[in-house]
Amino acid sequence: MIHSVFIINRSGGLIYNKNYNTHIAQLSSNEALIFAGTFHGIHALASRIAPTAKATGTKDTGIQTIDTKNFRLHCFQTPTGIKFIAATDLLHTRLTEALTRIYELYCDYALKSPFYNLEMPVRSDMFDAKLLQLVQQD
């Protein structure tokens, strides 16, 4: 099951943060912002120091999963530099389709709304509702 979802914009700022598991320790909003900035940094580092990139000349995709003893962190970076991060339990090995669907929801309910300013936090009831539906389905 998916514990939480984060969306980071292209400059490293957190634009969406939602927790779906009430039984685990919650991240304070400050901690979430620090997490987003840190993750943005290490993601950039990883894509630059990848040994395969220099050899083939193509840029590496960056961090895709981070494993710990209790949970796994998945990351999906769009070609526009937005990162979709999900923290799940260890049962999920790859979350690319779910993260792609979250990307589609972001495109639909955030980008097509006239009241959403780019790179700003996402404040859309429809987006929250649809994302909740998607997380509960998984």
Next chain:
Amino acid sequence: MASSQQQQVQSMLKLDTKQSKRSTLLLEQPVTRQRRDKVSLSAFAFLFAEMIRYTQNRVLGIQDLETKLNELGQRVGVRVFELTMSREKTVRRETRVLQMLVYINSVVWRALFDKPADSLERSTENEDEYMITDNEPDILKYISVPKEMASFSPGAFISGIVESISVCCQCPARVTSHVVPAEGMPVRTVILLKFDKDVMEREKRLEAGKSK
């Protein structure tokens, strides 16, 4: 010399038009074509969002914003009315209130949104008010209105379309749109038509004349 140059230019132009064949021929296609052409909802959603942002920069309040969107919708409504009338090959234009509402409910909604409107009701409190309901208007479903503008209904565009059609059918009305969320339908929109006094009086006279 000049002719070969001309031929070169013409062949280049031909190549050009071949790639954008659809767009140049769209305006040259007959009005009454059989196959109904559809526009991508995403493309229209982006255009509509930009329309709302554009008007937002030029108004000073929510009422003004709705009025401006209404005016934009009116421009669409006149053209939609002409197009649907000619495509349906109907012989007569509706001038009675109820027939006009049924026309809007079925023909116009199907031409614009590919589905008939969900319900048509007459208000119980006021005799001159009618309501057209759409449970999930496609063009509005991606828009999330922030809480500080909770009374704004982007369906003002649709109400503009309906208002201009009502003027074309000689039943002028004041049309507004309201969001009335219901179970499982958070974007349910109600288009409220308030007909002018002379329209209702004319209807009464015609009803009296018919029953006599």
